[in-house]
Amino acid sequence: MSMSLSAFNSYSSSTLLPFYSLPLTTHIQFLHLSSFSTPSVINNISFPGRNSCALRAQNIFCTSGLPLSSSLMEPVEEFPELNRNLYPLIEPYGTGFLKVSDIHTIYWEQSGNPNGHPVVFLHGGPGGGVTPNNRRFFDPEFYRIILFDQRGAGKSTPHACLEDNTTWDLINDIEKLREHLEIPEWQVFGGSWGSTLALAYGQSHPDKVTGMVLRGIFLLRKKEINWFYEGGAAAIYPDAWEPFRDLIPENERESFVDAYSKRLNSDDKETQYGAARAWTKWEMMTAHLLPNEENIKRGDDDVFSLAFARIENHYFVNKGFFPSDSFLLDNVDKIRHIDTTIVQGRYDVCCPMMSAWDLHKAWPEADFKVVSNAGHSANEPGIAAELVAANEKLKNIIKGKA
Incomplete structure (x- = not known):
């Protein structure tokens, strides 16, 4: 198929010329063969004031065979394709315990x-602790990957302790750890409660943060707590x-968060464990778009469940210790x-998308990625892919600044 000159002039005046009138560099990555009926049309197109050119996929080449950038502009380096695959499991090269208060050691x-470039991983819960799989979101050749268990969680001591355990204590702990490891500034990565803590830390110490990756946004507002713990979900x-x-x-169901608080802080250990198992299983059963039996079984682990449920509940009863x-x-x-x-699963039941959407509207400058076939967990394939890609993007930005 060919196009007459008059037909092309009509087409170009309505479609191409307004597009062409912008700087040529604006268009390089947006021109596609699909803009025209067949390649034969392309070969007949002349751009006013330019050498005769032909389109090749998403780049423009002159008919002389030289890249357009060679004759018209400086070479343009394409943004490299981002890796979206989890990195292999690795072992730590260093571990330790840091005493952060008279009571707590993390x-x-x-x-x-x-x-490498330092990145700190902020786990969810609160009370969830870190796992070896958390290291896999980061390129181990580029990143210095720091994981830690927040107060009362994982290997931190004392286990499941609520005393001196607030958002502001955790923010201070992050700073103490950064100073202990002699890190001037670092990238921050957090999902679910980890996104809450990342936002609060970043707002407290913006000069220490080189970039952020946030997943499953949780702003710890009353409507979010009510959705998940008072019957919405x-x-x-x-x-x-x-x-x-x-x-x-039934006579205590006016507030499930308060009713569970009473049991999770009971003097009877079995009452604590029973409440902790029920609380944890509810969250684990809803964390994936499709049921994940391995995740659900974590609710049977009394050691994990007690820290997870007690600390979570403690933060929710106290509204995240935020002033508003x-x-x-x-x-x-x-x-x-x-x-x-910002990475958000469309069908996240634990931290529904309304929170990520509210954050996106308040912060449109941040990249916003909605995974259409995912729930809450960072381990769902679509979410994991976006998290790795987000770290890769920040890696490329850092390399560009180096």
Whole structure:
């Protein structure tokens, strides 16, 4: 098929010329063969004031065979394709314990490149602790990967302790760990409660953060707590909800968070464990788009469940220790300049997308990635791929600045 000159002039005046009138560099990555009926049309096109050129896929070449950049502009380096695959499991090259208060000592570890760009992983819960799989989101040749268990969680001591355990204590711990490891500034990665803590830390110490990756946004607002713990999510998971509900007598169901707090802080250890198992299983049964039996079994581990449930509940009863319900949204201006990617599963039941959407609207400068076939967990394939890619993007930005 060919195009007459008059037909092309008509087409170009309505379509090509307004596009062409912008700087040519604006168009390089957006021109496609599909803009025209067949390649034969392309070969007949002349651009006013330019050498005769032909389109090749997404790049423009002159008919002389030289790249357009050779004759018209400086070479343009294409943004490399981002890796989206989890990195292999690695072992830490260093571990330790840091005493952060008269009561608390936190476990920390480092893996990857000792001379690489530092990144700190903030785990969820609160109370969830870190796992070896958390190291796999980062390129171990580029990143110095720091993981730690927050107060009372994982290997940190004392186990499941609520005393002197607030958001602000954790922010201070992050700073103490950074100073202990002699790190001037670092990248911050956090999902679920980890996104809450990452936002709060970044807003408290924006000069120490080189970039952020946030997943499963949780702003710890009343409506988010009510959705998951007071019956909202039960509309989607009634089968998982009933065991959580039935542990509490009907006359105490006005607030499940308060009723569980009473039991998780009981003087009777078995009462604590029973409440912890029910609380943890409810969350684990709803964390994936498709049921994950291995994850659900974590609710049977009394040691894990007690820290997870007690500390989570403690933070929720106390509204995250924030001075206002919209505190994190109100302080976005403090971190607006930080390169950030937000990753959110469309069908996240634990931290529904309304929170990520509210953050996106308050912070449109941050990249916003919605995974259409995922729930809450960072280990779901689509979410894991976006998290790795987000770290790869920040890696390329850092390399560009070096």
